[in-house]
Amino acid sequence: MGNWDSHGSLLLVKAAIWMKNKKLSDSFRNAFTGISEAFARERNMRIHLAAAIICVILGLILRLDAVRWSILFIAIGLVFAAELVNTAIENLVDMITNEYSQKAKAVKDIAAGAVLVAAAVAVMLGVFVFLPPLLRLAGLL
Numbered sequence: 533m534g535n536w537d538s539h540g541s542l543l544l545v546k547a548a549i550w551m552k553n554k555k556l557s558d559s560f561r562n563a564f565t566g567i568s569e570a571f572a573r574e575r576n577m578r579i580h581l582a583a584a585i586i587c588v589i590l591g592l593i594l595r596l597d598a599v600r601w602s603i604l605f606i607a608i609g610l611v612f613a614a615e616l617v618n619t620a621i622e623n624l625v626d627m628i629t630n631e632y633s634q635k636a637k638a639v640k641d642i643a644a645g646a647v648l649v650a651a652a653v654a655v656m657l658g659v660f661v662f663l664p665p666l667l668r669l670a671g672l673l
Contacts, residue, residue: 570619576647577615584608587658594665604661607654614650618643 553559571577591604621643625636667673 566620567616570616574615574619577612577619580611580615580651584612587662590662594662594669596661596665600661600665603657607657607661610650611647611654614647618647 553562571581587604587608591601596604622640625639629636664673
């Protein structure tokens with residue numbers, strides 16, 4: 533296995549040292565590059581982006597108050613953060629092994645489950661945010 537020990541930690545430590553950012557601006561540039569790559573490569577990131585844009589447009593139409601906007605942006609951020617972490621975990625697992633592994637599958641499934649939980653919470657928050665204004669608009673509240 534070359535430079536890898538039984539857990540692959542030697543190479544990961546070397547990579548972490550090599551990738552250390554020298555300046556704060558490097559940290560931000562790398563972070564924005566990672567976000568950009570996730571949107572370019574991951575279909576689910578683009579789906580979440582489309583949903584977020586629809587929610588923001590609906591929020592503008594309904595003229596949400598500051599509290600509802602806050603809840604909406606927390607929900608959107610939660611989903612994006614979960615999807616970014618999931619993408620990083622999937623890429624790391626793929627980098628570590630090319631062979632099928634039940635443990636690798638479990639890691640990927642758990643990370644995907646975190647995104648599902650975040651998305652479900654976002655939907656529940658969306659109902660809380662949008663239902664009352666929609667009912668008011670329809671004259672039902």
